Amino acid sequence: MSFSEIPPPPEHDPGNDLPELRVRPPGPQSRTWLTRHGRASAPMGPRPAASIARIKADVPDGSIVLSTGLGSNLIDVDGNRYVDLAQGFGAQLIGHRHGSIQRVLELQAGRLWQALGDVYPSDAKIGLLERLTALYPGRAQALLGQSGADAVSAALKTAALHTGRPGVIAFRGSYHGLSYGPLAACGLRESYRSPFAAQLNPAVSFVPFPTDADQAARALQLCAEHLVDGTVGAILVEPIEGRGGVLIPPDTFLTELKGLAVAHGALLIADEIWTGLGRSGSWLRMNELGAVPHLVCLGKGLGGGLPISACFGAAEVMQAWSQPEEVVHTSTFAGTPLACATALALLDVLKRQDLPARSHALGARWLPELRAAVGTSPLVAEVRGQGLMIGIELSPRLAGGAVTLQRALLERGYITSTGGGARDVLILTPALNVHEPLLAAFTSALAGTLRLLG
Numbered sequence: 001m002s003f004s005e006i007p008p009p010p011e012h013d014p015g016n017d018l019p020e021l022r023v024r025p026p027g028p029q030s031r032t033w034l035t036r037h038g039r040a041s042a043p044m045g046p047r048p049a050a051s052i053a054r055i056k057a058d059v060p061d062g063s064i065v066l067s068t069g070l071g072s073n074l075i076d077v078d079g080n081r082y083v084d085l086a087q088g089f090g091a092q093l094i095g096h097r098h099g100s101i102q103r104v105l106e107l108q109a110g111r112l113w114q115a116l117g118d119v120y121p122s123d124a125k126i127g128l129l130e131r132l133t134a135l136y137p138g139r140a141q142a143l144l145g146q147s148g149a150d151a152v153s154a155a156l157k158t159a160a161l162h163t164g165r166p167g168v169i170a171f172r173g174s175y176h177g178l179s180y181g182p183l184a185a186c187g188l189r190e191s192y193r194s195p196f197a198a199q200l201n202p203a204v205s206f207v208p209f210p211t212d213a214d215q216a217a218r219a220l221q222l223c224a225e226h227l228v229d230g231t232v233g234a235i236l237v238e239p240i241e242g243r244g245g246v247l248i249p250p251d252t253f254l255t256e257l258k259g260l261a262v263a264h265g266a267l268l269i270a271d272e273i274w275t276g277l278g279r280s281g282s283w284l285r286m287n288e289l290g291a292v293p294h295l296v297c298l299g300k301g302l303g304g305g306l307p308i309s310a311c312f313g314a315a316e317v318m319q320a321w322s323q324p325e326e327v328v329h330t331s332t333f334a335g336t337p338l339a340c341a342t343a344l345a346l347l348d349v350l351k352r353q354d355l356p357a358r359s360h361a362l363g364a365r366w367l368p369e370l371r372a373a374v375g376t377s378p379l380v381a382e383v384r385g386q387g388l389m390i391g392i393e394l395s396p397r398l399a400g401g402a403v404t405l406q407r408a409l410l411e412r413g414y415i416t417s418t419g420g421g422a423r424d425v426l427i428l429t430p431a432l433n434v435h436e437p438l439l440a441a442f443t444s445a446l447a448g449t450l451r452l453l454g
Contacts, residue, residue: 015071019413027078148299149177246391281387
């Protein structure tokens, strides 16, 4: 059955409504708030070209200010209702304000907000550590953090302690966060790294990320060349490059990469911050492909909307933290009881509703629908994805690339994100429990928008 044949639900289901725009975004209230934001917030990124409308309103084009959210819907300060197909850059795995998450948050808020780290941990923290390590084959141990970048930092530190080697192999197009450890291995844009290059690990080597068999063979050869001198302690890889544009390597590439790491005494670190917990259609994509890494990094959706992350892996590797002199990786709010409790609730929902499997099946149905919708549009180069992690690569014929399409879709009531080194990929990461009629409506809106832009 195609999406177009799926009837709407018989009763109103809050959080799964179609878009409803009262005013063209950004509306007057968003403009007012954005003016305040522009004055109080440090600027990020290049300043867009000035225009009469921008100068008059003092707000960036295509921006809105959000006020409330539920499920797959977001509402801005002007009362416009949107369908959210970005979900916090993929972080809201089961939508906004999910009932199970909210109930657990309220219960935990009535018990304990803050413990004392590893000195006096909370029961919620210990419970989460047990659940996370159960995702790893064999005996495992974990460290908790506050962000995905924090988890990657913990993994890089673990590799340095375990191997005694400073070198890291990373991939072009990769994004692991912007704190200093991950930033050294960020291959998405040179401009992210260059202002801080003198303060970053100089022992990072970048290899092109492969998307076909020939590229994979070349990438493996380059990795082997970097490994041969024995200074590399870690290979850091995303099973699918998320912010890089939803780039998918051949399945065998990751298993061969694991073999290379083992052969040369290095650790394979899997950044599953985007792909894990069902986003790409499996609990952990590396495990699904038979390329079990030494270390796994999770973040984004783990807390069900609250900030928390984890680095976990083989216990014999994690034992490297036991040193003659004290060495720690922690922070005041790492493993806070509130976030641990919501993370446990999130894992319960994923398991109870089998959402990783639903993500896999739903994505497999949606991809052909999207490809059919864009048809032979000269503006689209490729539609690709795995599970509910979809990338629509735009051709150079569309001025402004994915940002132009993103803004046009916003005016139809759909929130999306962009990726790729040139921001030429529209990225779709809906909630894993998204209602299919919303995807059908978006697919139609996408086709209509491309026709107008073409």
